[in-house]
Amino acid sequence: MEMEPTYNPSLFEDKWYRFWIEKGFFHANEKKVLNGERKKFSVVLPPPNVTGVLHVGHALNSTLQDVICRWKRMKGYEVCWIPGTDHAGIATQWVVERELAKEGLTRHDVGREEFLKRVWEWKEQYGNRIINQLKKLGTSCDWERERFTMDEGFSKAVRRAFVTLYKEGLIYRGKRLINWCPRCHTALSDLEVEHEEETGKLWYIRYPLVDGEGYIVVATTRPETLLGDVAVAVNPNDERYKHLVGKKVRLPIVGREIPVIADEYVDPEFGTGAVKITPAHDFNDFEVGNRHGLEPIQIMDDWGRITVPPFKGMDRFEAREAVVALLKDEGLLEKEEVHVHSVGHCYRCKTVVEPYLSDQWFVKTKPLAERAIEAVKSGEIKFIPKQWENTFFDWMYNIRDWCISRQIWWGHRIPAWYCLECGHVNVSEETPKRCENCGSESLKQDEDVLDTWFSSSLWPFGVFGWPEDTDDLKAFYPTDLLVTGFDIIFFWVARMMMMGYHFTGKKPFSDVYVHALVRDEKGQKMSKTRGNVIDPLEMVEKYGADTLRFTLTALAAQGRDIRLSERIIEGYRHFANKVWNVARFVLSTTEGISEIGEVSYSPEDRWILTKLSETIKRVDEELSAYRFNEAAKAIYQFIWNELADWYVEFTKYRLYRGSDEEKRTAAHTLLTVLRDSLKLLHPIMPFITEEIYQKLPNRDAESISISNWPSSECCSFPETAVLVETVKEIIRGIRNVKAELNISPSTEVEVFLKTDNSDLLDVIEKMIPSIKQMARVSKIKKVDEQPSGTISFFLPGIEVYVNVGELIDVGSEIERLSQKLKKIEKEAEKLRRKLSNKNFLERAPKEVVEKNRVELSELEEILKKLESTIEQLKNMA
Template identity: 80%
Template sequence: MASNTYNPALFEDKWYRFWIEKGYFHADEKKVLRGEKPKFSVVLPPPNVTGVLHVGHALNSTLQDIICRWKRMKGFEVCWIPGTDHAGIATQWVVERELAKEGLTRHDIGREEFLERVWKWKDQYGSRIINQLKKLGTSCDWSRERFTMDEGFSKAVKKAFVTLYKEGLIYRGKRLINWCPRCHTALSDLEVEHEEEQGNLWYIKYPIVGEDDFIVVATTRPETMLGDVAVAVNPNDERYKHLVGKKVLLPIVNREIPIIADEYVDPEFGTGAVKITPAHDFNDFEVAQRHNLSAIQVMDDWGRITVSPFKGMDRFEARKAIVSMLKEEGFLEKVESHVHSVGHCYRCKTVVEPYLSDQWFVKTKPLAERAIKAVKTGEIRFVPKQWENTFFDWMYNIRDWCISRQIWWGHRIPAWYCKDCGHINVSEEVPEKCENCGSTNLYQDEDVLDTWFSSAMWPFGTLGWPKRTDDLKVFYPTDLLVTGFDIIFFWVSRMMMMGYYFMKEKPFSDVYVHALVRDEKGQKMSKTKGNVIDPLEMVEKYGADTLRFTLAALAAQGRDIRLSEKIIEGYRHFANKIWNIARFIFSALENVEMKEAVSYAPEDKWILSKLSKTVEIVDKELENYRFNDAAKAIYQFLWSEFADWYIEFSKQRVYKGTEEEKRTVLHVLLTVLRDAMKLLHPIMPFLTEEIYQKLPNKDAESIVIAPWPTSEFKFEEDEARVEIIKEVIRGIRNVKAELNISPSTLVDIFIKSEDDKLIETIEKMVASIKQLAKVSEIHSVSEASSGCVSFFLPGIEVYVKVGELINVENEISRIMKKLKDIEKDIQKLERKLSNENFLKKAPKNVVEKNRKELEELKEVSEKLARTLQQLKHLQ
């Protein structure tokens, strides 16, 4: 091979260009229609057009790519559709920030010019993340790339909105939503970032009307009390049962409001009595709906108070003024420090306000029923299964979905208001006149649709819906969705609802939910902590394959990934190991005329049998999305079995064998290398292509389209016998290590076995045993002399002659001292692990580490004790 060391920079870009030029990632729907191939389809979760590749994207796309490449090699016509999301608020924020540098706002230049600027920005920067995904080796069908605001997708969005509206599932109404006073728009729950903050609990006295008494209410937001319409207690709270139905006088405002009973109230929080402000709290809004209470709005959309005597004040300024007035008038009982979760706008970090506003909503309850049934019956399955509970929790308690946003970038709501009669005209095309009164005096709604509304149609909108295209016919429903747990509510569940509603079919069969990538200490990565790992830097430094294998190897189901550069660097050694395996084999091929193998040696049958088993394991693990177990099986086979054992076995025949032996061993080496590269290809596509292209026995133009290896080699008995021989070699090495004999020192061994086939295998592999265990002669036990240390394996006894190589007395003394030291360590660990305080307080991984260490020490102790006994017999 051209380079002595693994250098991915020399070939990764080259092979990606080759794959694109050859069109290997393009799915041909006609092959499926003609019945030539089964289909496998996936949609890439569309990253924000503003985004740059982070390690979560790298994990998500790597796991999808592994499955897609595997399915492609298994003979499926794989359609993996990529694309980007227009990311309404995020993109508008970026462009507004650029405008601010010119001293302008979007209002200064107007909607039309502002949108022109956004499109220009998108054309210039919008493909960054797609190009970065390509650097990772992502095998999407780029000819089918979509954007959530391209012309076809825009038609799909309008069609969906109009259909849902005309069928009574979209309505305009006044409801509570998340509102950013800075961005001046409604936000989805996902666009609200909750942070723990140090705040206060203010305990306020509400006088009971007609009595010389009061009820104390605890609140974290005293400024909203101006809009209180009730005080609520739990119906089972004995402290307040006698007050239910009475009224209190709202301090400062002097308005009478009722005391009501509702299960929502937590008797343990504060005083067990809470103020109800339906216009400014989601839970309060629900309580008010149940008790037919009106909502009083006391804040405008800039977060300013709208009622006297605090009118015009910012909400936080008003908070101070209200607390001060409560204190002066004797209504403030006490103040306590209190840590609570506060919602912030994910863009500008402003504290979000629950806000009563006229918005467009989707009635989700009717849509949710079919999606719930699909998961219950297994029609759609979550992997790991535990995420079903998260899905059900959300879906059973689902609220109507606010889909309007007060920004300019996005799908403008296709609704036109009649200035003459007030009728709302909803239409896919611009209406010429009001459908109610015939007036032409119409104006379009200023709002745009929530980004999640358009992305909810991603599985079928990308395939051409509402047209009945061949793509839609062939590739819908899709087979797999890979996503993060944080958007099960906002995206996954909504794709299900829209898929069943518009397509009458599920949007996908399997939802694989991957974990979060954390730093090596288990902390969430963030720029402020300085613990972010940039995947592009890791690709530059270690290669895309190394990063991909690391992510796959760590992707255990249901467990967060702890990632560090050190771990990535460790897997680069694996890539280098593979490179060196290939270099050894290719150098051995020089000047050898390759022919079919004549007769397999035992070790040939052993490695071919191991190869077949590895194929079966990898197939099974990938089928169940156990990426880490698939990676582990390949790693174990290539490093431990192929490199550490078979290649060492093979060297005797490669360098000293007959022509026939050399041809046979090279045939096996090439067969195993070729099929092992195929097994590894879905995880490490670039390295495997580089090696595959140099193989004399390659079976396709590219490894991308090469057939997946079969598990055709079944040599169970030969495999078992070679496993025993490996243990014999290990046993001899261990004896030398335990007795301080140099590994290179030659020893005589004596064997006893009644298994004739095992003896025959030993005879065939005698050269390898001598070389790998550094043995001078192998005798039958009848020739054994004194001075031997023995060990026993299934079907065989092995005696290693050491008497002349060691000072028995010194060795006995040394081992006894070592056993004493080990016994002290064992006792220390046993005391620690029997200490209840340690078991309760120590981190789980520390306890496990101690238990493992104890097991290992006991194992070493047992081995040394056996050796000691044998040495005493030599005295």
């Protein structure tokens, strides 16, 4: 079947994706797992936000999952890869509120019911954009099982989880400090707070001692919060302040008397070593206040406005200026300094977040964390790379109760109803008709919704139908692999562990592969502000999905951030071209050659089959260990180097001039190796491999995506393969001699061999046509000693002599190569000096030092060869 002359992915990528979907190749059959017919492999896609559009992080995450899923599918597993989207409470509400604002309306103007109707309409129209974009990448998800975190079944799971935890005493309502966005008017999780370095000020304020013996100076970045101060704290080991502990100071402006306390939390090096304690507006102060039994004083409302005189009604930042002005007037502001510090902002609207004391719903996480910690410690759940366990443990050992309520309308509404008669809280999966305490029908549901992370913590088992005991749950849970980013190890991964063990008694997954961050080629984080964002959809349009996928896989080294640029992606497009061109050659040259009849493998056939076997084994090992880049590298090297650069060239003589048996054997081997190479490449580059596979005369399945993964057990001839490697070195050595002596590559030369290795001679004899063609050799002859006029090079077990005497001016060549030797020696000496310089070794980046070492090693190898050649030329003169 004829192939297009050039690789053009736009002609076939969409076609093959439709084919796979129509044929149902990605749909898992739970019955085959339950009846023992097949082993299962299950994965859940980290659900992207419905507001999302595909960015390069999504592309990396889904590509790596797809590589594993396609590989497992070809290895005979029943693969269930569940896709879906997250309702993304705050983000989605923000988008719809922005649309309302265009009409001059707020959500409060239209009311909750109408607002939610509009959100659902928006979701239906735009919510699947990212799913469709993921399909463009070739993700082989089980789309028939696609879920949404607010679909009917998942909503049931969320209610069951909440009610169960509440009845077990693990969910409670209380007044605690939370991250609060005065603009979005809701609590935020730590992940929804973006910290940015800002240049602000550090104000030094005098707090007069009540006994009249002077004052203590406190440094603060937020002078407006002094209105809620309940103490001044110093470190108990700070000699400067030991005599003041237990005394009282008068709070500036307010006049309230507050104590001086000692607490280890205080850093003696910060500011003056004395800090103000405002428990209602600072997380650390809240903990200090609890330890010392201090009652918090709230001085702001939920819009960020001051609620106490003399600044009542002022915005917090307006009040800051007024407080500073008044302190100056009263002579209580000692000084102010420029100060760079980290300030939290709402990830959606960028408003500065306020620590705020509020009535919220919380999960007691310490009891839930114990089983998850034990699972990682015992190896029941593994992090890859292992170093991410430390991040997990840091969070889990210092875990705080989890605020799960959000003051927005879009999301899972908290299933709690307040009795307006007796005040009892009724928590139920179904809407209660009467108060369970007093029987009153006057019930009002809590206005809040649940944190998005609460519902997504149920994802690994909720997608399979929990709390119902479904066949899917029995067949595919626990899942086998989770691929995710490091930034949500605690917010999502740890919480899935806690909920998975608590509600199912089983781990939610076995392996957690934590992929790195994709940065630009300079190592900077990608951002629209910097203008260095790479749009994966643009790259797919320009270079094809396969090229982008291979690039990301090839760069995905464990524990290292990916440095990506369009230049690198374009480079891997050349690999796709190489695959295409090799396939065109094989299909065009083998067409019409019958495979009927016996085949008799030549040494080069045995060599390529051995190399194929070794590559299959290596790819299996690398993918089993999630070393994606190493798997990609092994496939790349085999196809480009062994298959394209060597074996294709080895076969040309037989294909064009050989006997029928030689042609048949070459064609059979080429087609076999091409087919199995395509299978190795398919998990990474699914489209191009399907397009070529469908044109093969020896395809063994309806689609390469459901074909059997090649076996590394058959067709391996290691002894012959070693001898053919020597033949390759002979060809390469002859080419190098010509290049060194400025002899045209097309000029034919005589070659003489000296060896006692009969097996090697036998292989050389059989490969003489290929050697002659590939090294442009006129005659090959065995000799007992070096003939005159020849340049020699040595390989294990054989000496090779190339006759150059009549092709060069020996004197001129000695002069030319001597000049070249001097030049390279200078370069090498420069590198030697640099690498012996202690300052350079200590200060230069490791990769620069290593690069210099490699360069020196290469130069020294060239010097050895030049010296040898010059010495031989002198003997010829």
